[in-house]
Amino acid sequence: MIAAISGITLLAILGMPVFCVLGLVALLAFRGAGIDTTAVIVEMQRLATAPMLIAIPLFTLAGYLFAEAKSTARLVRVSRAFLGWFPGGLALVAIVACGLFTAFAGSSGVTIIAMGGILLPALLAEGYSERFSLGLVTAAPSLGILFPPSLPVIIFAYVAQVSVDQLFLAGILPGILLFAIVALYGMRAARGVPRQQFTAHEVWSAVRGAAWELPLPIAVLGGIYSGVIAITEAAAITALYAFIVEVFIYRDIKLSQLPRVIKEAMLLVSGILIVLATALGLTNYLIDAEVPYAIFDWMQGAIQSKLAFLLLLNIFLLLVGCLLDMFSALIVAVPLIVPIAQGYGVDLLHLGIIFLVNLEIGYWTPPVGMNLLIASFRFRRSVTLLYKVSLPFLILLLIALLIITYVPGLSLVLPRTVGTAP
Amino acid sequence: MDIATGPHPEGSTLAALGARLFAQPWTTPEVLMALGLGAILLVSLIHFLIERVAVGRILLALFRRGEIGLLAIIVLGMMVLSAAQVLFRNVAGGGILWVDPLLRYATLWIGFLGAAVATREGRHIQMDVLGRLLPPRLRRLAGATTHLAAAATCLVLAESSYRHLAAEYTNDSREFLQIPTWILLGVIPLSLALMTVRFTGLAFFPPPETTIADVAPIPIPPAEATP
Secondary structure, three states: OHHHHHHHHHHHHHOOEHHHHHHHHHHHHHHHOOOOOHHHHHHHHHHHHOHHHHHHHHHHHHHHHHHHOOHHHHHHHHHHHHHOOOOOHHHHHHHHHHHHHHHHHOOHHHHHHHHHHHHHHHHHHHOOOHHHHHHHHHHHHHHHHHOOOOHHHHHHHHHHOOOHHHHHHHHHHHHHHHHHHHHHHHHHHOOOOOOOOOOHHHHHHHHHHOOOOOHHHHHHHHHHHHOOOOHHHHHHHHHHHHHHHHHHHOOOOOHHHHHHHHHHHHHHHHHHHHHHHHHHHHHHHHHHOOHHHHHHHHHHHHOOOHHHHHHHHHHHHHHHHHHOOHHHHHHHHHHHHHHHHHHOOOOHHHHHHHHHHHHHHHOOOOOOOHHHHHHHHHOOOOHHHHHHHHHHHHHHHHHHHHHHHHOHHHHHHHHHHOOOOO | OOHHHOOOHHHHHHHHHHHHHHHOOOOOHHHHHHHHHHHHHHHHHHHHHHHHOHHHHHHHHHHHHHHHHHHHHHHHHHHHHHHHHHHHHHHHOOOOOOHHHHHHHHHHHHHHHHHHHHHHOOOOOEOOHHHHHOOHHHHHHHHHHHHHHHHHHHHHHHHHHHHHHHHHHHHOOEOHHHOEHHHHOOHHHHHHHHHHHHHHHHHHOOOOOOOHHHHOOOOOOOOOOOO
């Protein structure tokens, strides 16, 4: 037993694909319990029983179409026309544009690549320091993670079985907190940077340039927050609309490029789905074996208070976030931690926000944060420089994380007042 | 469940054959695993040899294009059908009954087909904390070991899924539009078998080292300032 566990752990950290690790553990667990291994396959089949999962390929397709098209430049231009005259205007532009883009693209790594090339030269040209600019374009993409139609939120809602609409509502205030903290820092960093003029003419021509794309985020955010459209319906509309606009109206994506864009999008999707498929069997087995309850009983001896549990959860998730990508971390850890968190009386919506912010910060925690590596490659700077420049942002977001963790009201007030009772 | 009275006599023969095979004293899981691994090795060797021949290379390239083409057709079909469904639901007052399950199975197909493509490109989600720190020779050894373990896992999963589908076939279970369940789930054993072959191939003929450049989802346009 111990030999098997250590062997599999070794294989996992040596780089065996996560879905194979989970599949192997599930096979061994089911065989050990005397259950036929076809049970693992029966659990995999459950991918085809969840209506919400349809949203994943559709939103990802839309996100990759936007990333490949010149929509990034149009988005930056529009936000610049509106926000550029503020002190720290371009920093605000970067924060808002990257945040919005991440919400649609589903992962902040895509945003670093799609947006960074436009924003970094612009920031440097306006006179922001290189340290600040590099840190900002690495950190800002993470800020949009809580807003619709963010993929990780959908996945948490599916795995933890909470209402996705409620979870999006819960994310509004914490999301604004993240934005505000980084925006204040950006304004401070912008001292000495000349401010831009606000001209109605530029606003008009920027809006006209992006006239086909602007209605979409307004419709999707408004539709989901107000509960008028379901998440799968929003996904369907977004995908078709993005396809028509980028391929046939703006013609930024040629038909010959389409297979590659679709392939890249579907590799991200299948990477998530195959881990989900193999994890479903394993987590169900562990829950049937009452493993989370055993951990809860054991933990209660050492940790009595909810606050101490949350602090431990923060540290645990930061570590997990360093090791695993967000999607597999959500898929594997959420079903096991949900019963424990409920034991300590943590609201699941609050737990979701803690999970998402925590894991997103893990993306750029040294030494192996994926976003640091992507930024290092994208901006041709050394990883060690990126450790340094992202450190102030890391500290700011950790402070925000602590506030989000210890002030549950921030997450819970909106779903409790605006939303229908769960 | 009585196998012999199933509506597919040939299917029940197959299942009975399987049942008899698995009842033999020498067919322990370990022996079957070894036999299966041998078979996979043979297929991988044939795959390798095919790649040496021009015609073989063309066939393989066609196969790979077919995979990606199928993925594209499925997701574009999903896009059109799901948008049409929204329209029907809100304008015509009700959606088409079979579209929703079809979309759900399409998601399953994307998951498994895409996983096979990801295997070929070595782009599965994985932890690579230790792998990056090892010296090159140890790293190659670690790569071969993890890929073989992955191949073995996929092999057992493929075998399990085949048995599951065979049971669905003999039960003659059907989903929407009377489509047999085993056809809708057919992608699971196919993709797992393909991944077994591909993981074996990666273990013995590792591709050149991938860098973050290959993993990055979008090629870099030249840096440009905003207007």
